[in-house]
Amino acid sequence: MTTEIEIVRTVADLRARVAAWRALDETVAMVPTMGAIHEGHMSLVRKAKTLADRVVASIFVNPLQFGPSEDFEAYPRGEERDAELLAEAGAELLYAPNAREMYPDGFATTVHVSGLTEGLCGASRPDHFDGVATVVAKLLLQCGPDIAIFGEKDYQQLLIIKRLVQDLNIPVEIVGGAIVRESDGLALSSRNAYLSDAERAIAPLLRAAIHQAAQQIAGGGSAKAALESARASLEAAGFRVDYLEALDPQTLAPLPRSFSSARVLVAAFLGETRLIDNVPVPPPA
């Protein structure tokens, strides 16, 4: 049985639907995505449904956040199936604007969050987070939700968006959603579809390596040694490591000599496919 979801494509229609809910005193949560919906996105919608009366999901493959040699054209698209999965998870409305609706002729504004955007994915994907911050600011202002949910899989993105709404006084609560993984530990990602069978067999090592590093750091081992060993095992398996770091989980600053919490974050290529993942360093037992 297919569940119904309404699709709107313009800011005016989106605002009209949200205003109708508001008139009934209903709360609204938003789950922005780029489509190719999987269980990770669906978990965010399910979480949104526990936090608000109505859930708006959006699908927009945002050209501004892709570099010139990245996979904007190849990025998987399939709205009909996506809409069914979002409805199944509990979303009532799908906002799927086209690029002209989002960026009409003459569009000239860029939102730049400094600091948090500089390292990790920001260092290897120049302009990526300007594209993310610009589109997320627009999506939140277009929809006006009470809550918006983003996955911890894109951990740096989540922190940047929290900073963005605080700095711009956008009246929305940003909530993180836990990473959903395959049974072998690989974080679900639309880009997993690019992996060959041989690469897919190696891919779970990404999470295994950072999990082991996090355990070693939690056990009092040196972060430097733990990361070196994780990097060596990833490279031996055929990954090309982009970054592999243990950082402060709020500021993404380097860890001081003594710290109470940390996050291990990694990006690595398998062939042409760039995978990211992260895990918390568990508190000492």
Ligand SMILES: Nc1ncnc2c1ncn2[C@@H]1O[C@H](COP(=O)(O)OP(=O)(O)OP(=O)(O)O)[C@@H](O)[C@H]1O
């Ligand atoms: N495995 C996952 N668990 C939880 N949230 C996820 C997961 N994968 C993606 N998300 C979240 O879903 C939202 C939309 O992400 P996006 O559409 O880019 O999906 P994706 O699968 O991460 O794709 P990509 O391959 O581009 O990273 C983001 O907030 C992202 O953090």
Ligand SMILES: CC(C)(CO)[C@@H](O)C(=O)[O-]
């Ligand atoms: C937040 C987002 C939908 C903005 O395009 C995208 O970066 C994503 O899917 O994580």
Ligand code: BAL
């Ligand atoms: N999930 C983040 C979107 C991107 O990689 O462009």
